[in-house]
Amino acid sequence: MSTTAERVGAEAPTGRHTTAEEIAQLNKPRQSTGQRLGRIASYVGMALIVIYCVLPFYWMIVSSLRTPDEGRSTELLPSPASLENFVGVFTGNNNFMVSLGNSLIVSSVTTLLTLLFGIIASYALARLRFRFKGIILAVIIATSMFPGITLIIPLLKMFTGTYEWFPVNWMNTYQALVLPSLSFAMPLCVWNLTAFFRQLPVELEQAAMVDGCTPGQAFRRIILPLAAPGVFTTAIITFIAVWNEFIIALTFGRDQDMQTATVSISKFTGQYGYDTPYGTIMAAGVVVTVPLLIAVLIFQRRIVAGLTAGGVK
Amino acid sequence: MLSDGQGRLAALLISPTMVVLLLTVGIPILLSVREAFFRENEGIDPQTGILQGGEQFVGLNNFTAIFAGLNDVTGNYGTMDRFINAFINTSLFTIVCIAIETVLGVLMALIMSKAFRGRGFVRAGILVPWAIPTIVSALMWRLIFDEAGIMNRLLGQQVLWLADNPYSFWAVVLADVWKTAPFIGLLVLAGLQTIPADVYEAAKVDGATAWRTFWRITLPMVKPTLVVAVLFRTLDTLRMFDLPYGMIGPAKYSVETLSMFAYEEANQTRYGPAAAYSIVLFLYIVLIAYLFVRLLGADVVGDEESKALKEQRRRKKERARLAGTRPGKQRTSITSGGMP
Numbered sequence: 001m002s003t004t005a006e007r008v009g010a011e012a013p014t015g016r017h018t019t020a021e022e023i024a025q026l027n028k029p030r031q032s033t034g035q036r037l038g039r040i041a042s043y044v045g046m047a048l049i050v051i052y053c054v055l056p057f058y059w060m061i062v063s064s065l066r067t068p069d070e071g072r073s074t075e076l077l078p079s080p081a082s083l084e085n086f087v088g089v090f091t092g093n094n095n096f097m098v099s100l101g102n103s104l105i106v107s108s109v110t111t112l113l114t115l116l117f118g119i120i121a122s123y124a125l126a127r128l129r130f131r132f133k134g135i136i137l138a139v140i141i142a143t144s145m146f147p148g149i150t151l152i153i154p155l156l157k158m159f160t161g162t163y164e165w166f167p168v169n170w171m172n173t174y175q176a177l178v179l180p181s182l183s184f185a186m187p188l189c190v191w192n193l194t195a196f197f198r199q200l201p202v203e204l205e206q207a208a209m210v211d212g213c214t215p216g217q218a219f220r221r222i223i224l225p226l227a228a229p230g231v232f233t234t235a236i237i238t239f240i241a242v243w244n245e246f247i248i249a250l251t252f253g254r255d256q257d258m259q260t261a262t263v264s265i266s267k268f269t270g271q272y273g274y275d276t277p278y279g280t281i282m283a284a285g286v287v288v289t290v291p292l293l294i295a296v297l298i299f300q301r302r303i304v305a306g307l308t309a310g311g312v313k
Numbered sequence: 314m315l316s317d318g319q320g321r322l323a324a325l326l327i328s329p330t331m332v333v334l335l336l337t338v339g340i341p342i343l344l345s346v347r348e349a350f351f352r353e354n355e356g357i358d359p360q361t362g363i364l365q366g367g368e369q370f371v372g373l374n375n376f377t378a379i380f381a382g383l384n385d386v387t388g389n390y391g392t393m394d395r396f397i398n399a400f401i402n403t404s405l406f407t408i409v410c411i412a413i414e415t416v417l418g419v420l421m422a423l424i425m426s427k428a429f430r431g432r433g434f435v436r437a438g439i440l441v442p443w444a445i446p447t448i449v450s451a452l453m454w455r456l457i458f459d460e461a462g463i464m465n466r467l468l469g470q471q472v473l474w475l476a477d478n479p480y481s482f483w484a485v486v487l488a489d490v491w492k493t494a495p496f497i498g499l500l501v502l503a504g505l506q507t508i509p510a511d512v513y514e515a516a517k518v519d520g521a522t523a524w525r526t527f528w529r530i531t532l533p534m535v536k537p538t539l540v541v542a543v544l545f546r547t548l549d550t551l552r553m554f555d556l557p558y559g560m561i562g563p564a565k566y567s568v569e570t571l572s573m574f575a576y577e578e579a580n581q582t583r584y585g586p587a588a589a590y591s592i593v594l595f596l597y598i599v600l601i602a603y604l605f606v607r608l609l610g611a612d613v614v615g616d617e618e619s620k621a622l623k624e625q626r627r628r629k630k631e632r633a634r635l636a637g638t639r640p641g642k643q644r645t646s647i648t649s650g651g652m653p
Binding site: 042043045049059117124129140143148156182278307308 | 320323326330334337342348421425428431433434439443444445446447448449452457462496503552555558559575579584588591592594598619622
């Protein structure tokens with residue numbers, strides 16, 4: 001048992017006063033070497049996890065801060081540092097501002113629609129007792145597992161006006177971007193909200209109804225305000241899922257002024273040279289990601305709770 | 314439960330969502346099935362010399378054409394039909410990525426569960442790969458794996474990662490693992506936190522080693538969460554598109570997945586074959602999900618009430634059956650069924 005406390009004690013007779021720090025050390029419960037090693041190992045492990053997660057993103061940021069002609073440089077710090085890439089993202093013929101606007105419109109509209117439908121459906125799924133509930137839950141979860149491509153192929157044929165019974169060209173319209181997005185946003189939203197409503201104690205509504213509320217009023221006045229954090233979390237998760245969506249946007253928003261941000265980035269030609277403009281692409285990537293990251297970092301506790309709600313029982 | 318007989322209210326509340334899902338998922342799937350049996354006419358009719366339009370019913374031709382050897386490509390595993398190549402790529406991506414992600418994810422969860430302080434900090438870090446759009450992370454990894462990029466500099470090698478070769482496959486695997494292993498870690502951590510501490514204490518009192526505790530307590534107790542997490546990730550990887558598309562590019566046979574191939578075909582307005590391939594992918598996914606639920610007991614729905622109702626119905630049926638056939642055996646059966 002060689003702990004810090006004992007060593008401090010052994011040193012004390014050499015004429016030195018025990019400092020406040022050392023007293024604090026002495027007061028601490030003694031730890032065995034194994035415990036201390038475990039603690040160190042856990043810190044090292046956590047540091048490794050964070051480095052693993054953040055290092056590639058660091059490379060993206062560093063690469064965006066170089067001068068445009070240094071896109072592929074492998075210097076660990078940008079030298080010289082420059083914001084030219086960020087200027088390049090918004091100038092030239094990338095039309096990136098419009099793409100950001102499109103992403104914002106598509107993500108917001110999809111999120112609002114899913115919430116509108118999803119809140120009432122999940123409330124029923126969490127609270128009411130009815131036949132086929134298990135089947136309905138299974139159907140909703142199953143729809144989120146379908147491969148996007150299976151849905152996109154007939155929709156592509158449909159939206160190009162190929163079917164005689166649908167003689168409308170919907171390519172490059174907002175509805176062609178929003179409606180297919182509902183296919184994956186809707187199950188995600190219902191799933192999260194159902195898990196959340198289940199956590200609220202049912203006694204709340206019972207008390208409200210004893211006090212003379214109708215079930216509708218109990219829902220509006222009692223449950224909805226309490227569910228606000230859950231609804232908010234679901235909104236963020238759904239918004240991020242739609243914002244990050246690629247294949248639907250790639251298929252149905254082809255014109256430059258109908259591309260979403262993710263599609264626009266994948267088609268960047270940049271204004272400097274014919275080489276892949278990595279600097280500009282990384283800068284655009286940072287622009288698209290940083291708002292999400294800020295939101296995620298602020299609401300991380302809730303987001304993690306939301307993400308794990310469906311999987312853990 | 315508030316009260317019984319709420320079927321009508323429930324139908325009212327749930328039907329808008331079900332209508333949306335019917336329109337955006339149900340009908341497209343049915344149309345896809347229909348498309349798979351048709352083919353777009355292309356070119357000139359050999360008999361009349363007129364440019365043909367429209368489409369015709371071709372039965373299973375879109376499926377059997379896979380084995381006709383008309384569309385051979387050379388990927389990582391020799392020359393074969395483009396569909397079969399894509400099928401192999403999809404399967405291998407899934408097996409390799411999921412295996413690595415699961416091990417790494419569980420490891421991360423174990424480390425985080427042992428954390429004394431700074432768990433919030435790690436959690437924030439772990440959400441970074443999740444929040445970055447897949448296509449953006451694909452382009453990020455493209456830069457990292459560039460011929461003159463940082464990965465080659467760190468390795469001191471000159472590997473052509475992006476040049477449509479076996480290295481491309483591993484580059485995509487690495488990028489996928491980076492993005493999703495932390496996510497599995499997050500889910501497993503949530504599962505770990507539901508394990509009561511006294512179970513571990515009991516094991517400690519009994520003198521179990523850490524290794525034994527992990528295999529006998531931690532893993533079995535976290536299994537329901539882990540199986541669901543792995544199921545979701547597996548289905549996600551089976552439809553992988555963004556990452557190989559953004560990192561290596563379209564029509565690169567060393568990484569082309571079924572989703573990518575079907576997308577390319579649809580883009581050439583070959584809706585019939587594209588739909589056929591996507592239906593195969595769809596059935597593949599259904600099969601894997603079924604196996605997960607059956608063999609590993611993945612409880613995806615997780616609704617206690619409907620589970621209990623189902624169990625009740627099953628027991629009632631069982632009892633009726635036994636009462637009808639062999640009343641003598643009824644007693645033993647109920648006691649064994651009643652205490653599972």
